[in-house]
Amino acid sequence: MQQNTSELTSQAETLFRSYMKAEGLRCTSERIDVLQEIYRADTHLDADEIYVRLRQQGTGISRATVYHTLDLLFRINLVTRIDLGHHHTHYEKTLGVANHLHIVCQRCGKVSEAASGQLAGMVESLSAEKGFTLGSFSLQVFGECRDKEACAGRAAGSAAD
Amino acid sequence: MQQNTSELTSQAETLFRSYMKAEGLRCTSERIDVLQEIYRADTHLDADEIYVRLRQQGTGISRATVYHTLDLLFRINLVTRIDLGHHHTHYEKTLGVANHLHIVCQRCGKVSEAASGQLAGMVESLSAEKGFTLGSFSLQVFGECRDKEACAGRAAGSAAD
């Protein structure tokens, strides 16, 4: 069911190229770089993390382009926007992982994930009932770790982005 | 099943007072005002909308206090934070409406809601499996209105907050 990373990445790239062609937009190397970076990652990233990673790889991309591209990729549903309560947006791939949710501890800030195909199906049918075509969804759960020791060991808010 | 607004508001206020007492914090009129404003509303509001509404009612509250209070109310799970893709946080009451999701059209910006007790139950049990105590959750669906006419009639992005 779950596909591997490189398979997903090339699938995303193929889709991206066809969307771009369909809309008369251009496949620049910067856009491909951002797309690949998100699909290579196995977790959610924020705009600056994407920028820094690309710069470290020698790409001369600018922040403005990263933001522009992220908007574009979100619009065509290749990336999903999520809000982990850190007051800035995080992004993650849409393809291949569209059935999970984020569990954020309000005490220590740790972010866990859980997956459920049943959940995805339910979201899909609720959207359909409302006359919507589903692109992507993002579900955040705010609560507290039951394991107080592990939780208390981390500073609130400063934890895992 | 669904409770009326004033009932919910007083329930929230009672809970608020007991939380404050338990933590040695104070029940100021500003905090009560913010809480009431959110529970009176039948939709999600952003920080500035809350600020403006309270000022219009003659309250001399400041923005700083609105933000502080929103953090506090979120921490004790009396309000839920949601991200509708507008790059700033929206807030809504947690009590009485904890089982719904937001459906955001990426073309026209319209926000619809759908409710499902089954969904809430599933989120609850997924959280429990991961060792988490559920406080609140927020689920946003991004997609497109199937009714193209109604959708095209609104400017993208600028619509319903």
Next chain:
DNA sequence: CTCCTTGCAAAGCCTTTGCATTTAC
């Protein structure tokens, strides 16, 4: 060759913070 994109730097906007004053308990 044309028009979309990029990149820089500045502007914008939401949110947080420092500190003196006020206030709940």
Next chain:
DNA sequence: GTAAATGCAAAGGCTTTGCAAGGAG
């Protein structure tokens, strides 16, 4: 009376924007 909370204004940080230069189709 005392610690907590408010309010103001300034700072902070993420994101967007204007415009000239560059590049894909």
